[in-house]
Amino acid sequence: MAASVFKDGDSRKWPFADPATFLDARFIENGLQPEVLEALDVALIGVPMDLGVTNRAGARLGPRAVRAIERIGPYEHVLRVAPMGGLKVADVGDVPMRSRFGLAECHADIEACYRMIAATGVIPLSVGGDHSISGAILKGLAASQPVGMIHIDAHCDTAGPYEGSKFHHGAPFREAVLAGVLDPKRTIQIGIRGGGEYLWEFSFASGMTVIHAEEVAEMGLKAVITKALEVVGTGPTYLSFDVDSLDPAFAPGTGTPEVGGLQPREALTLLRGFKGINLVGGDVVEIAPQYDNTTNTAQIAAQVLFELLCLATFSPAVRTKLT
């Protein structure tokens, strides 16, 4: 099994020792440089920006909260993989952004950063931050070729501009489609619910596949997995996980909670079911630790990040540049 990696249980660092990093990976200061990234298979990146929220702020502290979780991994017993053993992985720090007071400027900085990342061939796994960052990430990462997407969320996030801005966290995937970086036909949205359905006509009009939360229960997880694999096919695929896809009991630490969501056990089964997709990047977003006094939200977010890392192990995209 993973015996060669962990043959001496004693040699592992105490789980609560030293500064906290994503999944206890090595931290590389100023790691968002081409020469650093080219030497990695997967980069774990924080995007601590929440100026796009429409309701409760706080997700700017999401990356630190996810780093603070100890004891995720090292082994995934269903997928039978210990990803840190097979991949070169590091926490490369957070995307530098020029202003805490300008949403559009932050998006520009994120986009530029991921454009640089795309050129290195590393698979970026990002932790938000509000969901608006995913739009900017896709614009940078998929500039040369549109990607498909598995999107797990309570909200479709395909609304139009609010209050004069198209950069808010309810719109990233409309923007990504309009920018030509996201292929709506290869996009599936899972876990959708809440009172905003009337805002997401674009999802339906553009050809995305939408599976509501109650439909997940009705269809069963296997059918959802099958549908998702069918939708995204073998092309390059991004996976975006918003923690508000989960029921607020499991993920209270988020800005726009919606009653009636998925359970973590369901989410894990879905993610494991996506083994083999051509994963080119992924994110977990909307962790607002101010509302997460048990740290459960950060725990599930860290676990999802770990599952993304496991999926990366099996992805044909490892060390393959998007072109």
Add this chain to the structure above:
Amino acid sequence: MAASVFKDGDSRKWPFADPATFLDARFIENGLQPEVLEALDVALIGVPMDLGVTNRAGARLGPRAVRAIERIGPYEHVLRVAPMGGLKVADVGDVPMRSRFGLAECHADIEACYRMIAATGVIPLSVGGDHSISGAILKGLAASQPVGMIHIDAHCDTAGPYEGSKFHHGAPFREAVLAGVLDPKRTIQIGIRGGGEYLWEFSFASGMTVIHAEEVAEMGLKAVITKALEVVGTGPTYLSFDVDSLDPAFAPGTGTPEVGGLQPREALTLLRGFKGINLVGGDVVEIAPQYDNTTNTAQIAAQVLFELLCLATFSPAVRTKLT
């Protein structure tokens, strides 16, 4: 869809602006007056009284906690309705009660208030407060004609007097049957569990249908819905939702939590399944925010209140007086 109501997303108030009201409805000061209520289809009412609790107090703060929740609705995507668009709805404030030190006096005030309400033809949707209020509400609301009831709760609440009082929160539905305002044959109790079963013989003796929490899992939600619709039929029906019907992980903020309860997703499916019942009133009770540091309990309570409002939209009782 609901496009005509919400065609300009920008024009909605920020979710956290202004004093908080139930479901962000308009507040009418001193709204519990016949002339006000006669102009409404549905009245949202607080009943901040918890003198009937047997264990942990605190539900007196339930109405304020439910009002504090932002972002419920405006659209219900399964029922395909935006209830605020079709109904005249307002938050008419809280039932005035004469004494914080007298349970029986509070019940008398509640009963009198709902008797007045019944005469106006408005559908009252109430937020408690402990469950003892439901007995007083029924005595006022159904004085002219007994109603049926869908009762979702961990406890049957059909016990006899405790410690010299019949007004406590474990007895309202026995009292209502004995007062002739509740038809036990048209009453179904869903989610029952906990160590008090021996106190609820009246439920069985009077002919109520009792479905325990574990039976909900065994029967499946569709069978429960079918049974409930069969029990209540087409007659006037009240719906009472105690948040302790849910597992404490989903609704910690309550006075008598019981391990092993329903999930919010199940509760929502049940409520949606009751579309078309002849709803003449409803309540959500036992929200004790002192124990609800995530606000999850208030969130689900507000969502249940919204679902009740949606059910009201489809109820033949809209603008029909109970006679």
Add this chain to the structure above:
Amino acid sequence: MAASVFKDGDSRKWPFADPATFLDARFIENGLQPEVLEALDVALIGVPMDLGVTNRAGARLGPRAVRAIERIGPYEHVLRVAPMGGLKVADVGDVPMRSRFGLAECHADIEACYRMIAATGVIPLSVGGDHSISGAILKGLAASQPVGMIHIDAHCDTAGPYEGSKFHHGAPFREAVLAGVLDPKRTIQIGIRGGGEYLWEFSFASGMTVIHAEEVAEMGLKAVITKALEVVGTGPTYLSFDVDSLDPAFAPGTGTPEVGGLQPREALTLLRGFKGINLVGGDVVEIAPQYDNTTNTAQIAAQVLFELLCLATFSPAVRTKLT
């Protein structure tokens, strides 16, 4: 005493009944209109905006948190006044702002609103929101005549632009001086501390009086009061209270806590000592309820708001327009 106002203790509303408003004052929907304000002596106003924060967001929920506090007043036993009895006061709701995604736009909306308010002669007492709102308030309120200010805070908030913006919460009083609406010679800043002193040279250069937190302890409260009264004199004076002036043990619910601050008892003594100043407006800001699980921060904020209301009672500015 206040006997005529409260002769029947029984007739007061239960402290937790009905929607919560500032100091339990009457709520006037859409109250930010000249005709409404002209009929009032004091308007209680929310400004739920926190796009100007440099660290932890959340103060957008401050107004709702302060409204949720029950049981402040009605009598101030040191000042011997029951202000609601002598003044016409209402909660007029929150300043409407056009975009949750634009700090500069919010400032413009706030400024315009307070310009309108200034013309009505009402004394506005505002609840933030981050401290950047005070700059916009002053630009609107004091457009016709610069005011003096008593400023109680951990930070001078007279820094220059950060990251391309001059609207952040560390700069409002520099901006106000530069705009000609704040007279630095008539400005005193009390409670200052923390690691940012090097950013606030403008305070000293412009002639403001700065009293650090440790100097408050050394000088004694009486000397601080005397100094403050001397600085502001009899001219129109604004009072701005940032809850981070208090030690974090007393006010944890704020975005930029600083160890070593004032105690509430000291703050109350200071505020009472300012009886008789020519108060033309005031605010209490930076309440971030996400970090305030005891509600203590909101409690002290509501109490400060009440003290401001008492000071208004004694202000020569009541019903006097700033011209």
Add this chain to the structure above:
Amino acid sequence: MAASVFKDGDSRKWPFADPATFLDARFIENGLQPEVLEALDVALIGVPMDLGVTNRAGARLGPRAVRAIERIGPYEHVLRVAPMGGLKVADVGDVPMRSRFGLAECHADIEACYRMIAATGVIPLSVGGDHSISGAILKGLAASQPVGMIHIDAHCDTAGPYEGSKFHHGAPFREAVLAGVLDPKRTIQIGIRGGGEYLWEFSFASGMTVIHAEEVAEMGLKAVITKALEVVGTGPTYLSFDVDSLDPAFAPGTGTPEVGGLQPREALTLLRGFKGINLVGGDVVEIAPQYDNTTNTAQIAAQVLFELLCLATFSPAVRTKLT
């Protein structure tokens, strides 16, 4: 020092072992019996009743919360006493009350219980419960002879009836005076503040000495102690400590918090200063653990209970019946 009592540090029970009792004293089941009490010097008693509150309920859980505190004592280094070594002390359980739904009935049960206690000569130290219990305690304990009182509180608690009841927690000491069990001339109230002063004219009219919170700071603690000793003299004296006398930062867990209160260090100095008074009983009340997530309120309450026990050591009333 206390060496003889604690000569083997190892032999003490772990602080968190076994069921929790007041000050880790021995628990005597059904201990509220004359034969048990006559064998004790001091009885520690719970009174878990909060039906007299006017605002937030919850103090019914106060006794359990105070019991849960570990590590108070065994030595008081300022008073130089280890009270458990010199006195026979036990936790005798809680006062049985006949109904959770009847405030007046509870008062009758408390009064009867303390009348029995008075006859045994034990000194009762009680933990509430809301402050209304103190009125009933005094009626029972001092039935044969009025007592003096040192009363530390934010509120005078000498108001008249509210909403038809004279048993609420704002009135016990008016009731006690009217019942002839409390001598107002030998009563001092310390720490008074908040917006209810107009309700407490009875304190002044009856001749009680009232020292407001801000006067404590102005006079200094020594002067307050001197005044208190002068007021109560050598006659039998009760000491009632309401945790809301403290600033809410130190005691958030209470139903009617008032900003600007005492500090624990001040409270301890006061209590130590009362060494030698003729203490015949005492209580600490209004601990509402729902609002006490740090347990700080219960900690200070347990410490106050310990200080009362130390004062009992020095009281001439030990083993002396009130006659």
Add this chain to the structure above:
Amino acid sequence: MAASVFKDGDSRKWPFADPATFLDARFIENGLQPEVLEALDVALIGVPMDLGVTNRAGARLGPRAVRAIERIGPYEHVLRVAPMGGLKVADVGDVPMRSRFGLAECHADIEACYRMIAATGVIPLSVGGDHSISGAILKGLAASQPVGMIHIDAHCDTAGPYEGSKFHHGAPFREAVLAGVLDPKRTIQIGIRGGGEYLWEFSFASGMTVIHAEEVAEMGLKAVITKALEVVGTGPTYLSFDVDSLDPAFAPGTGTPEVGGLQPREALTLLRGFKGINLVGGDVVEIAPQYDNTTNTAQIAAQVLFELLCLATFSPAVRTKLT
């Protein structure tokens, strides 16, 4: 005194009265004595020791937290039993251990205590403490004859020594097998998951039956129950329940939470399904109340303890010594 007040069926103690004990059972001070235990059918015992944890400490406070839960039972409506009515049950306090600073010494003390217990024929139901206590319990309890075990947990706890110690909480069941007190062929482990699978080869090698968390969902509860009953058969059986078997949303208060666990409703169904096993002892462990601000973890732990008590009622082992 109490008896005359409460003569009728309402005579149950208020749920929050008196010192808290396990399941509100009678407390017997120094109850861990042969003569006491021989007079009981079931002994409820605390083991407040957490020196064996590998991550977050705190379970030493587990027994007190479980005692603090009110309102569990008295009736189990699925098993149709009120166990306190049929069995002699008491809370006999906590196992005395000689040192808070020595894990091995604590294990020796626990083992010796349970060896004494085994000789009395009482069924011990224990509350931890970390899971390492179960190894010591088994060594004492099953010294004369190996037992089978139903083990519900996220972790197999069959790892080898860590950092020089074999007494940590990841190893008790390997130790128990090696000591000849646990029969691996009669052992089933249910709910297993997390990143440590590579540490538990001993479970598989020794012949234990392992059912992962996701397999519980796939197999269905009935199949799991059938399998467990088949594995343990009719021989003496121990039941060990680690609260981290549950998803962290249901049991946040634990030291090594693992996302994706069981639901309480599932756990209750499993436990009820084990009716009739030859239960000779059981425990519920790893309750860390520091992380349990809703008390939900302690609630479910107390409910599990109650279910174990119900299972004891049906066990052929009642009053039968292990020989």
Add this chain to the structure above:
Amino acid sequence: MAASVFKDGDSRKWPFADPATFLDARFIENGLQPEVLEALDVALIGVPMDLGVTNRAGARLGPRAVRAIERIGPYEHVLRVAPMGGLKVADVGDVPMRSRFGLAECHADIEACYRMIAATGVIPLSVGGDHSISGAILKGLAASQPVGMIHIDAHCDTAGPYEGSKFHHGAPFREAVLAGVLDPKRTIQIGIRGGGEYLWEFSFASGMTVIHAEEVAEMGLKAVITKALEVVGTGPTYLSFDVDSLDPAFAPGTGTPEVGGLQPREALTLLRGFKGINLVGGDVVEIAPQYDNTTNTAQIAAQVLFELLCLATFSPAVRTKLT
């Protein structure tokens, strides 16, 4: 990449970006090496060990909690110093310890580590961990020459062995004196209180100066500072700050809270008063974040760490080896 984006004075990192380190200092992985330390003036070190606690565990998480605090410094306005500007400072990670299950082994590892550190001439500032670590630190750091000490704490920590161990957190300074590394005549203990005085006879017998918490208030801070400077003189001095020296309202997150402690403002004044002492090392200990839901304890701990760093700036010991 970052450099081009942030060319101006605004170029400080966002306070919540990247992995958290002590005082936002640079992190050096595996920094506890002679060659690394010799290049530094001050090393910030974590010691995440809490096996020495007698009551509530949890301080093992103290270093991570202190690292998580943003926004301390960079300037100290009373001491007029920006220490990061003048000193070479880094977070060098946590002391590696061989076993989570062995207190004595951890002490040996700590002692060895600080012996190595002493040889490099760097000033170590450490974050605990429970207070027992200070004994081991002193044994390593002062092996060649005894040091004096300013010790701010609720407890003297000079007790003898408990339960067979001399390594517990109540004994480090007795051990240090007995080991010849601490000069009791040059030791002052400030803030002492609580019920354990009888355990600390060694402090008095060995000639330490003890100033109780209430004596701090009586003497005044200036007198305390003068006394401390007189006691420690110009010789090498260690400063140990236990957060339980503060009142629990200011520092709830600790294992053995004691009511009636210092205020942060007092603590800061004391620390600033020690400017110029010959500081050779220091620590801040007993931060247990499980009990610190406001993070206030970690905030004050981080501030104390910063003050220690400022004191280091003025210490003659900078770059001077203890010999």
